[in-house]
Every structure is written in C-alpha cells, then in structure tokens.
Amino acid sequence: xxxxxxxxxxxxxxxxxxxxPEPVARHAVRVLRLPPGAAMVLxxxxxxxxxxxxxxxxxxxxxxxxxxxxxxxRESRLSVTLVQAVQAGDKMDFTIQKAVELGIKxxxxxxxxxxxxRLSGERAGKxxxxxxxxxxxxxxxxxxxxxxxxxxxxxxxxxxAKPPHEGLRxxxxxxxxxxxxxxxxxxxxxxxxxxxxxxxxxxxIAARQAGFQAVRLGxxxxxxxxxxxxxxxxxxxxxxxxxxx
Numbered sequence: 441x442x443x444x445x446x447x448x449x450x451x452x453x454x455x456x457x458x459x460x461p462e463p464v465a466r467h468a469v470r471v472l473r474l475p476p477g478a479a480m481v482l483x484x485x486x487x488x489x490x491x492x493x494x495x496x497x498x499x500x501x502x503x504x505x506x507x508x509x510x511x512x513x514r515e516s517r518l519s520v521t522l523v524q525a526v527q528a529g530d531k532m533d534f535t536i537q538k539a540v541e542l543g544i545k546x547x548x549x550x551x552x553x554x555x556x557x558r559l560s561g562e563r564a565g566k567x568x569x570x571x572x573x574x575x576x577x578x579x580x581x582x583x584x585x586x587x588x589x590x591x592x593x594x595x596x597x598x599x600x601a602k603p604p605h606e607g608l609r610x611x612x613x614x615x616x617x618x619x620x621x622x623x624x625x626x627x628x629x630x631x632x633x634x635x636x637x638x639x640x641x642x643x644x645i646a647a648r649q650a651g652f653q654a655v656r657l658g659x660x661x662x663x664x665x666x667x668x669x670x671x672x673x674x675x676x677x678x679x680x681x682x683x684x685x
Contacts, residue, residue, distance in 0.1 A: 446482055482504065518626075523633070524633050539669060554639070
C-alpha cells in the first residue's frame with residue numbers, strides 16, 4: 441500500500457520536527473484520519489523525498505518527525521513547457537492536473553484573443569496561486585517530487601515577443617503538414633495550445649514569427665482540454681518515458 445504523500449513548501453531536513461502546513465494537517469487528520477505514529481512521505485519540491493511520521497496531534501497543529509531523505513525522482517527526460525491559453529470553468533484545473541501527471545516541466549498560462557474568460561490584477565494572481573496548488577496536489581498523487589512552476593498570467597502577444605527559446609516550439613493545427621512522428625527526437629519543447637476557439641489568425645502569424653512550428657494530431661479537431669494532453673502523451677510515447685520498460 442502506497443503511503444500518503446504531502447507537499448510542504450518550507451525546506452525539509454532529516455531528523456527535523458515540523459508543524460505540517462494547515463491544509464496538509466487538515467487533510468491528513470480529518471480526511472485520511474491518520475493517527476499519531478502514522479507513516480507518510482513529505483517533499484519540498486527541491487528534489488527527493490523524506491520518510492516521516494506523525495509525532496503528535498494537537499487541536500491547532502499536527503507535528504511530524506522527518507526521517508531519512510531519499511534520492512527518488514520520477515521526472516521525465518523530456519523538458520516540456522505547456523503554454524496554455526486560459527480555459528473556462530474547471531477545464532484549466534483539469535489540464536494542469538493531467539499535464540503534471542504526464543510529466544510537464546512548466547506551465548505558462550496566457551490570455552489569448554479567443555479566451556472565454558478574462559483575468560487581471562488580484563483576480564489573476566489568486567487564480568495562478570490556485571493553479572500552483574493544483575500542480576502540487578497532482579505531484580502528491582502521481583509521485584513526483586519536483587513541482588512544475590505555473591508562471592504569472594500574461595497576454596499571449598507579450599509572451600511571444602520575448603527572446604526566442606532554445607529548442608523545439610510547437611503549436612497544434614489540424615491542417616498542418618507535419619506530425620509529431622515526422623520530427624526529430626528532442627529533449628526541450630514548448631507546446632502552445634489555444635483556448636476554446638483556437639488561436640486567432642494574428643496570433644498564429646506571431647507564433648510562426650517567434651519560431652513555432654505547426655503540427656497535427658490526426659484528422660480530427662481536438663478540444664482545448666484534450667489537445668495539449670494528447671500531444672504530451674504522444675511525445676512521451678515517441679521520445680520520453682513511455683518508451684522505457
């Protein structure tokens with residue numbers, strides 16, 4: 441039986457006694473009903489993981505004792521950044537969660553011309569913090585010890601105007617000539633996915649000027665919440681850890 445895993449933002453160290461963060465403590469004691477002495481795994485996102493046990497449970501705090509650090513990583517050999525136009529409803533949460541499970545390295549949310557919702561200021565900051573929490577929770581579930589970074593939200597046109605990326609830049613288009621299978625094996629990829637209505641023609645032009653190459657995934661048009669995940673799975677099958685036995 442797999443031990444429960446929890447992400448702690450503060451740096452951890454072998455032998456330390458720490459107060460579990462409030463959301464972690466609440467989930468461990470109230471949801472999982474873990475008693476004193478229960479074993480768990482803690483990680484701080486800096487690599488590796490720690491054996492730990494609940495030392496004591498008090499009304500306002502749960503104290504854990506850390507054991508040995510284990511040099512365990514479950515990262516993909518592919519370094520893929522998902523540049524995702526903001527999606528409506530809970531689609532963005534779903535995309536981030538599954539992208540983390542599929543080994544994404546970083547996530548860049550962007551505001552495209554066809555994005556259904558508009559976020560700015562404090563609202564945008566809160567939403568990015570929420571997405572970072574979704575990424576951390578996905579790491580707890582899938583066994584990763586390094587939490588992908590969710591970048592601050594910005595307009596797609598501003599992001600495309602930044603200095604060029606060293607590596608492969610891809611965007612999905614159903615009428616593209618190239619497929620993922622026709623490309624050479626790579627280790628560093630930026631994958632851009634449009635919102636519900638796809639990328640605006642002007643955004644496509646700007647993306648091409650920024651070095652993005654159009655590829656297709658079969659003859660069908662995929663929804664925004666399907667496209668990026670399908671591409672990530674295909675890349676892992678072609679070039680990544682889906683090939684490893």
